[in-house]
Amino acid sequence: MDFSNATLNRLAVHYVGNKNNQQPLLLSKKEQSPDKEYLEKFSQILLGKFSNCFERYSFHHTSSLDYNEVYNFSAAIFGEPETFLEQSSQIASHLYEVSLHPKIKPGELYVTHFGDIMVGDRTVEGIGLFKAETKSLFVELDPSDTGLDVYMKEGLEPSRIDKGCLVLNTDREKGFELIIFDNASKGDEAQYWKDKFLGVLVNQNEFLHTHGFLTLTKNYVTKHLPDQFEVTKTDQIDLLNRSMDYFKSHDHFDKAEFEETVLHHEGIIDSFRKFDEQYRQNNAIGAADQFEISPQAVKKQSKVFKSVIKLDRNFHIYVHGDRDLIERGFDEAQKKYFYKIWFDVEK
Numbered sequence: 001m002d003f004s005n006a007t008l009n010r011l012a013v014h015y016v017g018n019k020n021n022q023q024p025l026l027l028s029k030k031e032q033s034p035d036k037e038y039l040e041k042f043s044q045i046l047l048g049k050f051s052n053c054f055e056r057y058s059f060h061h062t063s064s065l066d067y068n069e070v071y072n073f074s075a076a077i078f079g080e081p082e083t084f085l086e087q088s089s090q091i092a093s094h095l096y097e098v099s100l101h102p103k104i105k106p107g108e109l110y111v112t113h114f115g116d117i118m119v120g121d122r123t124v125e126g127i128g129l130f131k132a133e134t135k136s137l138f139v140e141l142d143p144s145d146t147g148l149d150v151y152m153k154e155g156l157e158p159s160r161i162d163k164g165c166l167v168l169n170t171d172r173e174k175g176f177e178l179i180i181f182d183n184a185s186k187g188d189e190a191q192y193w194k195d196k197f198l199g200v201l202v203n204q205n206e207f208l209h210t211h212g213f214l215t216l217t218k219n220y221v222t223k224h225l226p227d228q229f230e231v232t233k234t235d236q237i238d239l240l241n242r243s244m245d246y247f248k249s250h251d252h253f254d255k256a257e258f259e260e261t262v263l264h265h266e267g268i269i270d271s272f273r274k275f276d277e278q279y280r281q282n283n284a285i286g287a288a289d290q291f292e293i294s295p296q297a298v299k300k301q302s303k304v305f306k307s308v309i310k311l312d313r314n315f316h317i318y319v320h321g322d323r324d325l326i327e328r329g330f331d332e333a334q335k336k337y338f339y340k341i342w343f344d345v346e347k
Contacts, residue, residue, distance in 0.1 A: 002118035003050075006126075008043035010084045010113040014092035016131070017106040018099050025096040027089045045158040046112065046128060050166055050179045054207035054296045057200040058175035065175055068199045069094045074127050074167045074176060077113065084113060091129065098196035107133035108156065119168060119177075127167040131193075132156045133184075163193050177203075209288045210247065210297035217243045218305060220275045228271050232328055234339075237307050237319045239263075244305050247298045255289040309339070317341075 011032040017023025034042065059071035066072070073087045073094070088111035095109060112128035136157040142149045162184060168177045178200060182193050194200055202208060221239050225231055242262045247253070259269045309317040317339060319326060327340040 003047040012088040020100040056203040057178040060201040105133040125169040129165045131163040133162040207294040209291040210294040214301040
């Protein structure tokens with residue numbers, strides 16, 4: 001996806017308070033038309049918020065897409081651009097109706113229409129929905145006869161917008177394709193953006209498959225494996241490192257190859273398959289034994305694949321390489337465990 005030539009064609013701003021806290025809903029009666037120079041900068045900042053969003057979503061409703069409000073408002077904008085302001089007000093009103101959790105913050109809703117977004121080799125339109133809940137303090141200096149006068153204002157810093165959604169005009173019959181970000185992704189008050197307001201389901205793609213299988217593997221190695229077999233912390237780290245190395249060195253994932261290459265032992269493979277089946281059922285994850293590996297998902301997960309052994313409050317041992325160069329034992333005289341490490345060069 002390429003935003004470098006994207007244009008911001010229309011912009012409407014509404015204020016959406018918390019209905020449960022009796023805060024107001026203020027709807028604009030006209031579209032905004034900032035200077036072209038600022039509009040281009042604003043557009044790139046807004047779209048830049050999606051640069052690290054790799055999950056894809058679609059609008060959804062248990063009965064029919066006809067009952068998903070934002071889907072219908074978006075379809076109306078794509079079909080009849082002249083109704084943009086009217087539909088943007090409907091979107092803001094819908095957001096107000098679902099802003100019922102007492103912790104939901106009020107803020108401005110920016111509704112935008114983008115053109116010239118490149119998706120693969122196609123140029124598509126997009127509708128952006130951005131909610132700004134966090135204000136920043138700005139300082140302005142004005143020259144005067146006595147020097148400089150200082151004025152302070154509170155306003156929006158575009159790079160700090162809290163929530164966003166980009167609706168791409170593709171796959172309309174399947175609920176369009178969406179990209180979403182939400183800085184407040186935890187807690188009940190955070191779920192309203194995806195669930196109550198947008199009403200979306202995540203699409204299965206390479207990022208999701210890669211991220212999901214690495215999460216599954218980490219949970220198995222760190223939580224389930226020690227209950228099934230006698231393994232040391234070093235063995236667990238070695239298995240996590242081999243798992244990550246497989247994903248870093250392959251473009252395509254094959255589960256049978258992964259089991260043979262990484263897990264090795266028949267008993268562990270059988271245990272892993274049972275855990276895999278139960279994990280997928282509990283987390284409603286579809287089976288995917290082969291898929292293209294997403295480098296972005298691997299990079300993201302590598303940050304949580306811990307290769308460190310924490311010893312009391314004295315030492316941390318980071319294990320990145322050969323498992324055979326570290327040995328664990330117990331000293332009878334000291335009545336303490338120890339690690340023996342072999343190495344060539346101290347840096």
